[in-house]
Every structure is written in C-alpha cells, then in structure tokens.
Amino acid sequence: MDIFVCIKQVPGTTEVEVDEKTGVLKRDGIDSKMNPYDLxxxxxxxxxxxxxxxxxxxxxxxxxxxxxxxxEAYMMGADRGALFTDMKFAGxxxxxxxxxxxxGIKKLGNPDLIICGKMTTDGDxxxxxxEIAEFLDIPHVANVKKIxxxxxxSIVLEMDMPHTIEIVDVKLPCLITVEKGIYQPRLPSFKRxxxxxxxxxxxxxxxxxxxxxxxxxxxxxxxxxxxxIFPPEANTDQEIWKGSGEELSERLVDKLGxxxxx
Amino acid sequence: MSFKKIDNNDLDFLVSIxxxxxxxxxxxxxxxxSHDELAGIHKFPEVLVRVKGTEExxxxxxxxxxxxxxxxxxxxxxGLVGGAVALHGGIMxxxxxxxxxxxxxxxxxxxxxxxxxxxxEISKFLEDNDLFYPPDPGExxxxxxxxxxxNAGGMRAVKYGVTRDFVRGLEVVLPNGEIMEVxxxxxxxxxxxxxxxxxxxxxxTLGIVTKAVLRLLPLPKKAISLLIPFPNLEMAIETxxxxxxxxxxxxxxxxxxxxxxxxSEEFLGKTFPDNSxxxxxxLTFDGNSKEEVEQVYEKVAHICLDAGAIDVLISNTQERQxxxxxxxxAFLEAIKASTTEMDECDVVVxxxxxxxxxxxxxxxxxxxDIRIRSFGHAxxxxxxxxxxxxxxxxxxxxxxxxxxFDCMYTKAKELGGKVSGEHGIGYAKKPYLExxxxxxxxxxxxxxxxxxxPKGILNPGKVC
Numbered sequence: 001m002d003i004f005v006c007i008k009q010v011p012g013t014t015e016v017e018v019d020e021k022t023g024v025l026k027r028d029g030i031d032s033k034m035n036p037y038d039l040x041x042x043x044x045x046x047x048x049x050x051x052x053x054x055x056x057x058x059x060x061x062x063x064x065x066x067x068x069x070x071x072e073a074y075m076m077g078a079d080r081g082a083l084f085t086d087m088k089f090a091g092x093x094x095x096x097x098x099x100x101x102x103x104g105i106k107k108l109g110n111p112d113l114i115i116c117g118k119m120t121t122d123g124d125x126x127x128x129x130x131e132i133a134e135f136l137d138i139p140h141v142a143n144v145k146k147i148x149x150x151x152x153x154s155i156v157l158e159m160d161m162p163h164t165i166e167i168v169d170v171k172l173p174c175l176i177t178v179e180k181g182i183y184q185p186r187l188p189s190f191k192r193x194x195x196x197x198x199x200x201x202x203x204x205x206x207x208x209x210x211x212x213x214x215x216x217x218x219x220x221x222x223x224x225x226x227x228x229i230f231p232p233e234a235n236t237d238q239e240i241w242k243g244s245g246e247e248l249s250e251r252l253v254d255k256l257g258x259x260x261x262x
Numbered sequence: 263m264s265f266k267k268i269d270n271n272d273l274d275f276l277v278s279i280x281x282x283x284x285x286x287x288x289x290x291x292x293x294x295x296s297h298d299e300l301a302g303i304h305k306f307p308e309v310l311v312r313v314k315g316t317e318e319x320x321x322x323x324x325x326x327x328x329x330x331x332x333x334x335x336x337x338x339x340x341g342l343v344g345g346a347v348a349l350h351g352g353i354m355x356x357x358x359x360x361x362x363x364x365x366x367x368x369x370x371x372x373x374x375x376x377x378x379x380x381x382x383e384i385s386k387f388l389e390d391n392d393l394f395y396p397p398d399p400g401e402x403x404x405x406x407x408x409x410x411x412x413n414a415g416g417m418r419a420v421k422y423g424v425t426r427d428f429v430r431g432l433e434v435v436l437p438n439g440e441i442m443e444v445x446x447x448x449x450x451x452x453x454x455x456x457x458x459x460x461x462x463x464x465x466x467t468l469g470i471v472t473k474a475v476l477r478l479l480p481l482p483k484k485a486i487s488l489l490i491p492f493p494n495l496e497m498a499i500e501t502x503x504x505x506x507x508x509x510x511x512x513x514x515x516x517x518x519x520x521x522x523x524x525x526s527e528e529f530l531g532k533t534f535p536d537n538s539x540x541x542x543x544x545l546t547f548d549g550n551s552k553e554e555v556e557q558v559y560e561k562v563a564h565i566c567l568d569a570g571a572i573d574v575l576i577s578n579t580q581e582r583q584x585x586x587x588x589x590x591x592a593f594l595e596a597i598k599a600s601t602t603e604m605d606e607c608d609v610v611v612x613x614x615x616x617x618x619x620x621x622x623x624x625x626x627x628x629x630x631d632i633r634i635r636s637f638g639h640a641x642x643x644x645x646x647x648x649x650x651x652x653x654x655x656x657x658x659x660x661x662x663x664x665x666x667f668d669c670m671y672t673k674a675k676e677l678g679g680k681v682s683g684e685h686g687i688g689y690a691k692k693p694y695l696e697x698x699x700x701x702x703x704x705x706x707x708x709x710x711x712x713x714x715x716p717k718g719i720l721n722p723g724k725v726c
Binding site for chain 2: 033034075187189190193
C-alpha cells in the first residue's frame with residue numbers, strides 16, 4: 001500500500017508570544033518540532049505499512065529548515081520524503097497550503113491513502129486535510145479515531161463526530177485526518193537515524209509543480225486576510241465566598257443571572 | 263522514655279501562641295496525621311499545632327522542653343519510613359503553613375524559603391526566573407523541609423548530587439526553643455564541624471528547620487531523554503557502569519522493567535511509547551544547546567548499542583517527554599495499586615554492584631514465593647525494591663517480609679552499600695541501621711542527638 005503523510009513544522013512550545021503591535025508570532029530563538037497531531041498520522045501510516053506492506057512517503061511545505069521533521073519521520077520509519085519550499089509559497093492560508101500540497105502529491109505519485117493529522121497546533125483550523133482531498137477529487141474522512149479494517153479497495157474507519165461515533169467504509173484512494181490517540185506514536189530511533197543519515201530529502205519549488213500559476217500559491221493565492229493577531233484575554237478574576245450550602249447556591253444563581261449565563 | 267501527657271494547661275498555652283484555629287485535638291485531628299505513606303504504623307498525636315513563623319515554633323518548643331512533652335515535626339507526610347509519625351503522642355508540629363518563598367538572591371544564586379514550601383512550588387517559581395534547584399525526588403508535593411530532613415535524592419543525583427549539596431544554610435529551632443542559624447549564603451565553609459550538614463538528613467530529631475537557603479544553578483535550556491530497550495534487565499543494568507566510565511554524565515539514569523511499565527499503563531490509562539522489551543534504561547541529558555546535548559547523547563547511544571541494546575529511542579519534545587515521565591512518575595502508585603500492602607527497601611549500593619543486587623533481589627521472589635517489584639536510579643546505585651503482600655495472611659506476610667528484608671540488607675552491606683539512599687531511617691529501618699553501622703556508629707549518633715536534645719523530646723523513637 002502506498003501511503004502519503006502530510007506533516008508540518010510548528011513552534012516547539014505552546015507558549016509563543018505574539019507581538020501585539022505587528023501581530024506576528026515571536027519565533028526567534030524558539031525551537032521547532034513536528035506538529036504533535038502529525039506524529040499520530042506518521043504512526044498510523046507506519047502501522048498500516050507493517051501490516052500490509054508498502055511504502056510511506058512524508059511531505060511538507062515550509063522553509064528549508066522544515067527538512068528536519070522529514071529526517072525525524074525517517075527516524076520513525078518513513079521510507080521517503082519531500083519538502084516543497086519556495087519563497088512563492090510563503091504566507092499561504094489553508095486554501096493555498098492545501099493547493100500546494102495537492103500539487104506536491106500529484107508530483108510524487110498516486111497514493112492509495114493520504115493521512116494528515118487532525119489539525120496543527122499553530123494554525124488550529126483542521127481544514128487543510130479535507131481541502132487537499134477536494135483538490136485531488138478523492139473522498140475524505142476527518143477525525144478518524146480507529147482503523148477497523150483495510151480491504152482490497154476500501155478502508156473501514158471509526159470517525160469521531162461531536163455526539164456519535166460513525167463507522168464508515170471509504171473507497172480507496174482517499175484521505176483521512178487522524179485524532180490524537182489513534183496509536184501511541186513511536187519515538188524516533190537512533191538506529192534508524194544512523195541508517196538514514198545519507199537518505200536524500202528532495203526539495204521542490206514552484207517550477208517543479210504542474211500548475212505554475214503563481215496566483216494560486218502563497219500570499220497571492222490566499223483569500224484569507226489576517227487583519228490582526230492578538231493573544232486571547234485571560235480572565236483570572238476570583239471571588240471567594242463563605243457561607244452555608246444554601247446561601248452559597250442562592251448567591252451562585254444570582255451571580256450567574258447577573259452575568260447573563262442563565 | 264516517659265513524657266508528660268498533654269493537659270488543659272498545655273492546650274491553653276498552645277492556644278495563647280497560635281490561636282484556637284490552628285490547634286486540633288482528638289477527633290478534630292485528620293486521620294492523615296496518624297501515619298505517613300508506607301510504614302504501616304498509625305499513631306495520633308495528642309495535639310496538632312499548625313505553626314506560622316519561627317517565633318511560634320520557638321515558643322512551642324521552649325514550652326515543650328520545659329514540660330518534657332515530645333514534639334514531632336511534619337511537612338506533607340509523604341515520607342516512607344514513619345519519620346513523621348508521633349510515636350509517643352505529644353505535639354505534632356505541622357510546618358505546611360510556613361510556605362512563603364522569602365528571597366531570590368540573584369547575585370549569590372540562592373533562594374531563601376520557609377520550610378513548608380512545596381518542591382513543585384520551588385521549581386515553578388525558579389523556572390519562571392530561568393533558574394533551577396536540581397534535586398528532583400519523585401514526590402513533588404513534598405515540602406522542602408521534609409526533603410532536607412531526609413536528605414532526599416531524586417533522579418538528577420547522577421549529575422548534580424542530592425539535597426545536602428544544594429542547602430547552603432538553615433534556620434533551625436533547637437529543642438530548647440533557641441533559634442540558630444547554621445551555614446549561610448556562603449559557597450565555602452571550613453568553620454568547624456558542619457552543623458548544617460548534621461541537620462540535613464536528621465529526620466527532625468536534632469532541630470526544627472524553619473528556613474532554608476538553597477543553592478541554585480542556571481536552568482539548562484535543553485533536556486532530552488533516551489529510552490533504551492534491552493533484551494533483559496541484566497544487560498540493561500550492566501551497561502550503566504560503562505556509561506559512567508565513558509565520562510559522559512547524564513542527568514538521570516533510571517531502569518525499569520516491562521511489568522512495572524504495564525502496571526503504570528493500566529494505572530494511568532495511558533500507553534507508554536514502547537513496551538515491547540523486557541527491560542529499559544531511561545537516560546536524560548541536559549545542556550544549553552541542541553547541538554551540545556546531541557553530541558553527548560550520541561556517544562552514550564553507541565555505548566548502549568554496542569552493549570546489546572535493541573535500539574535507542576529519542577524523546578526530544580515536550581509531549582514525548584510527558585509520555586515517558588508521566589509513566590515514570592506513577593510507578594510507585596501503580597505498584598501500590600496492584601497489591602494489598604507493600605513495604606519498600608531503599609538501599610543504595612556502589613554503582614557497579616547494582617546489577618548484582620537487582621538480580622539477587624529478583625531471585626528472592628522464587629526463594630520466598632513472594633512478589634517483588636523494583637525500579638530505580640541505576641545511575642546512583644539507589645534502588646527501590648517493593649515486597650508485595652498480595653493475598654498473604656498477615657502473620658506470613660510479616661514473617662516473609664522480615665526474612666526478605668534481612669536478606670537484602672545483608673547483601674547490600676556485603677556489597678558496600680547502605681540502608682537508605684534517600685528515604686531515611688525513621689522508625690521502620692532502625693534495626694537495619696544498627697546492623698549496618700555497628701555499636702560504635704550508633705554510640706556516636708546517640709551522643710550527637712544528646713548534644714542537641716538532652717531530654718530527647720524531639721521526634722523520639724526515630725533514627726537512633
């Protein structure tokens with residue numbers, strides 16, 4: 001089975017500060033890492049490969065230093081990788097990112113299955129996976145929490161809906177986005193690090209893709225316009241009340257009414 | 263030893279010092295205060311006093327001294343040898359309300375705290391200031407006072423040392439109520455016998471620690487762990503001396519076996535990143551840049567592979583670290599949850615003898631037909647070996663436990679080890695201490711105790 005996994009490099013900590021004036025994330029001096037949800041995607045791909053044989057390809061769009069997470073996927077057991085990197089890809093929103101990745105996937109082959117993490121920890125949109133599938137015109141299932149069966153030409157999945165779990169049988173090729181916890185991601189192996197240290201991580205730019213239209217990539221290809229980024233307000237107000245259970249419950253009802261929660 | 267029983271006059275005095283709200287007697291004393299975490303002894307104090315401030319400690323102590331009332335100081339009661347149990351009743355002095363961080367001195371790199379501050383509060387406070395207090399016992403909700411009194415060790419001892427190495431000075435209330443400072447914000451000190459070092463590890467028998475000046479280090483910017491699967495425990499542990507010999511110094515070297523990992527997975531409901539091997543070493547490295555840390559760990563990774571490790575798995579992000587260390591932190595609780603009752607042997611042996619000792623204690627399982635589980639600090643020779651009661655009848659349990667403990671302590675002594683690596687002697691391990699240090703050693707300890715506490719009112723029945 002030929003499996004592709006889309007991965008992204010994100011800031012290594014959740015405590016990235018936002019420059020309030022420019023709205024830009026202060027990334028200086030902050031480590032990067034593979035998006036934690038993508039670890040589940042890579043793990044899922046490797047688990048399937050171990051059972052069904054085949055090849056796992058990881059691909060990412062990002063600056064040249066994002067090659068590091070592809071090396072890390074090699075250390076987890078991925079077979080090949082590719083980085084799509086070009087100044088013209090910079091500033092992409094979810095749509096332009098999904099388009100770039102869909103072009104990249106076409107460049108690399110015809111996978112039976114594409115796996116993405118449910119979302120990234122820096123963007124938090126959970127839209128790129130499904131949009132890639134739309135561009136490739138294949139079915140997709142988001143929030144997959146369990147793979148029940150892999151058949152000759154389809155895959156049976158548990159999909160986590162807000163109040164229910166749906167079991168679906170999807171035709172291959174398809175794209176799935178996986179939930180945290182589908183499998184416990186393995187740790188990168190030092191043995192594989194040694195074994196893959198000379199394995200190539202090919203870089204591709206706009207000119208390598210089928211569609212050369214610059215207006216579909218990066219900032220130019222992004223309908224989303226970010227007006228302002230700001231840290232959310234944190235409310236740490238506290239009131240401590242003392243009294244009997246009855247007094248306190250009445251007071252609580254009054255307070256919630258006052259705050260218009262009731 | 264005979265002591266005065268608490269009467270109404272005593273209670274009136276205590277109320278006059280601390281007020282009614284912080285004095286508890288009879289049924290108002292929470293059950294928690296009658297025991298600590300493991301030793302299997304239960305005894306309530308006659309009165310519980312929750313002190314606030316050195317002056318109060320001093321006044322209570324002076325009164326107790328004049329009236330021959332025993333006093334047992336207590337932090338969070340997380341000890342494992344009955345050290346904070348009021349064996350003779352009397353006053354229990356709960357130090358946990360003395361929980362203020364008093365001063366961060368960035369010029370001397372010291373932190374001054376009251377003794378009831380929790381370890382986790384100290385590490386959080388320091389982290390925010392890019393500083394670091396290295397001792398790192400598993401129980402983060404313990405007080406610093408308790409840690410000082412047991413000379414707690416923890417996982418980073420391989421590289422940094424133990425609590426004693428990070429205590430610069432102490433404020434202590436002596437049994438007669440006098441307040442004394444020992445040590446200070448000084449780096450060197452050759453001024454006579456080190457009273458500070460006598461107080462550290464004295465388990466509340468020489469004086470009551472009210473304040474501590476802790477030595478700090480700059481916070482290392484990077485830390486990574488290596489989880490190293492081995493075909494069996496012997497191979498894993500035999501690799502440790504080779505790592506130490508290589509002159510690379512990890513922050514921590516822990517060993518663990520699959521049974522304990524599985525118990526922890528079940529206890530936490532979380533999956534460990536790898537449970538396919540019988541035995542693991544868990545190594546941590548810290549440093550100031552990724553390159554520095556990588557360079558160091560690669561050397562060790564090769565040593566382990568050469569010694570037969572199945573692989574070397576790298577944990578280099580927050581979520582990977584959490585998936586490993588949350589399980590490691592739950593080992594004790596997980597083993598506890600898997601049985602009806604247990605007791606622990608906290609011996610320390612020279613590091614090149616660990617493999618021999620672990621094998622010896624594993625073999626005792628068969629010999630005595632009892633379940634024994636262990637994990638521990640392979641890098642500093644301190645082992646935590648748990649003997650589990652399971653379904654054994656009480657009498658048989660006590661008999662077997664004593665026999666197994668005798669075997670283990672005898673073996674430890676033969677290998678050049680000591681009774682306790684970090685949990686202390688308290689009440690539970692006294693007989694083994696006597697055996698270990700002999701009559702002369704005990705005579706010296708008793709005379710030190712006598713010099714501090716001629717009436718023997720402070721935490722009686724502990725250590726010596």
